[in-house]
Amino acid sequence: MTEPIRYVSDVPYVPGFTCELSPEWLDFVAVLCGFEPPGRASDFSWCELGCGQGLTSIVFAATHPEGMFHAVDAMPAHIAWGRRVAADAGIGNLAFHAVDFAAAVELDLPQFAYIVAHGVYSWIDEEAKAAFRRFIDRHLAPGGLVYVSYNTMPGWAADAPFQHLVRAIAARATGDSMDRFDAAAAAVQGLTRAGAPALTASSVAAGWDAEKDRRPRAYFAHEYLAPAWRPLYVDDVRRDMAQIGLEPVGSATLRDNFDGFVLRRAAREALEAIADADLRDLVRDYFLLQRFRRDVYGRAPAGLDDDERRKRLFAMPFALVTPAALVEYAMATEAGRVTYDNPVARRIVSMLAHEPRTLADCLTGPDRTQAPAAQDLLANALALCCAGTIAPVSRGRADVAGLNALLLEDAGPGTAYRVLPFGTAQKFDTRFLVALRDGKEVAPEVRPWADHLLRWA
Numbered sequence: 001m002t003e004p005i006r007y008v009s010d011v012p013y014v015p016g017f018t019c020e021l022s023p024e025w026l027d028f029v030a031v032l033c034g035f036e037p038p039g040r041a042s043d044f045s046w047c048e049l050g051c052g053q054g055l056t057s058i059v060f061a062a063t064h065p066e067g068m069f070h071a072v073d074a075m076p077a078h079i080a081w082g083r084r085v086a087a088d089a090g091i092g093n094l095a096f097h098a099v100d101f102a103a104a105v106e107l108d109l110p111q112f113a114y115i116v117a118h119g120v121y122s123w124i125d126e127e128a129k130a131a132f133r134r135f136i137d138r139h140l141a142p143g144g145l146v147y148v149s150y151n152t153m154p155g156w157a158a159d160a161p162f163q164h165l166v167r168a169i170a171a172r173a174t175g176d177s178m179d180r181f182d183a184a185a186a187a188v189q190g191l192t193r194a195g196a197p198a199l200t201a202s203s204v205a206a207g208w209d210a211e212k213d214r215r216p217r218a219y220f221a222h223e224y225l226a227p228a229w230r231p232l233y234v235d236d237v238r239r240d241m242a243q244i245g246l247e248p249v250g251s252a253t254l255r256d257n258f259d260g261f262v263l264r265r266a267a268r269e270a271l272e273a274i275a276d277a278d279l280r281d282l283v284r285d286y287f288l289l290q291r292f293r294r295d296v297y298g299r300a301p302a303g304l305d306d307d308e309r310r311k312r313l314f315a316m317p318f319a320l321v322t323p324a325a326l327v328e329y330a331m332a333t334e335a336g337r338v339t340y341d342n343p344v345a346r347r348i349v350s351m352l353a354h355e356p357r358t359l360a361d362c363l364t365g366p367d368r369t370q371a372p373a374a375q376d377l378l379a380n381a382l383a384l385c386c387a388g389t390i391a392p393v394s395r396g397r398a399d400v401a402g403l404n405a406l407l408l409e410d411a412g413p414g415t416a417y418r419v420l421p422f423g424t425a426q427k428f429d430t431r432f433l434v435a436l437r438d439g440k441e442v443a444p445e446v447r448p449w450a451d452h453l454l455r456w457a
């Protein structure tokens, strides 16, 4: 019999979708950072480790019929939810595996072009981390990409005492993980109010009143009660990944790939003096007070020259994921406010408002006389990507009506996901999606979102 995993396993996690795990998003990161993405001319395979309920895997399998998808999680209740939804939606290209990482290593699986794990690596113990790496080592295809996200130091430094105390108090409480977390969080809140400096210095503890209502109870139980929870420094994770021959490719948090967006001048100058790439990125996280990294790795990834990189970027399709009327043409970053309100950015938004297109399409669009310079178009498109206004998407248009109907039926009163046919999903208030489904009038302030979604219905 296998040992139970050292993780919160008495209450299920909340179904969540992570857009950064899509094949197109990962390809985009690779090309953006000057690397060859995996070949996907025909079929390809993709695997999610620690998939939770598997909603992300479901969305990508439903919207990429040409791919084969696998999803691994040790908690049977998670896998049961995913299997049920996938079966009801008629998704045949997704296999769920209710096993831990150690057992998954031994499964008979294809060589994956993509292996992804969101919100897992800093929540599991050293043994599970080693099994996680063995899985990648054995099952990653040559030229494949790996996504690993994790709570990061030093951004969590001030909040670690909050997590430690919550877990210590919860260990002495009774009930399931959610009850024990609630009791512990209330006790810690009392200690914060009493002025314990180690808690008042924590933004999580100090802001707990507002924070506690922002997420479901199961989220907090999983976030804070995992016994092996430990935010990680980037150089340590790089060392782990180097053991299995993985090299850093870039960040799936797109703007983190651009010093100019996230660092002030003094920080950029200080970093220029550091030659060692891993050390530089570690120091960079000190400037960013980095709390969460979405690292993308490759095994000896092939480089692209500048011409090839540009050609690939112009050939990738992008979709508008914010209604055109609500686009701000500005984003707040760690370095301040970046603005790009100009005719080229507006041209991209207006062209993508009708359907996903490549940047090459945006360049040569209907009004050729007004065609912007390629460099200008690319710079604005990258800013829009970093702001989350547009996103790299698939070429196909899947029929997701049945899946959307199922997800809405299954959703609780809070929020529900709406899948878009080009390989992504967005979260909305359930009442809004129900009104949309039933053809009811929606409030004027959400009308642009209704029009945006109905376009793809």
Ligand SMILES: C[S@@+](CC[C@H](N)C(=O)[O-])C[C@H]1O[C@@H](n2cnc3c(N)ncnc32)[C@H](O)[C@@H]1O
Binding pocket: 005, 006, 007, 013, 014, 015, 016, 017, 018, 049, 050, 051, 052, 053, 072, 073, 074, 075, 078, 099, 100, 101, 102, 117, 118, 119, 120, 123, 124, 128, 222, 223
């Ligand atoms: C914080 S949740 C993240 C879930 C999902 N990736 C998401 O972002 O919604 C971590 C997941 O890892 C799974 N897990 C933890 N340890 C594991 C192990 N040793 N083997 C397989 N799955 C594990 C848990 O069951 C849980 O679903």
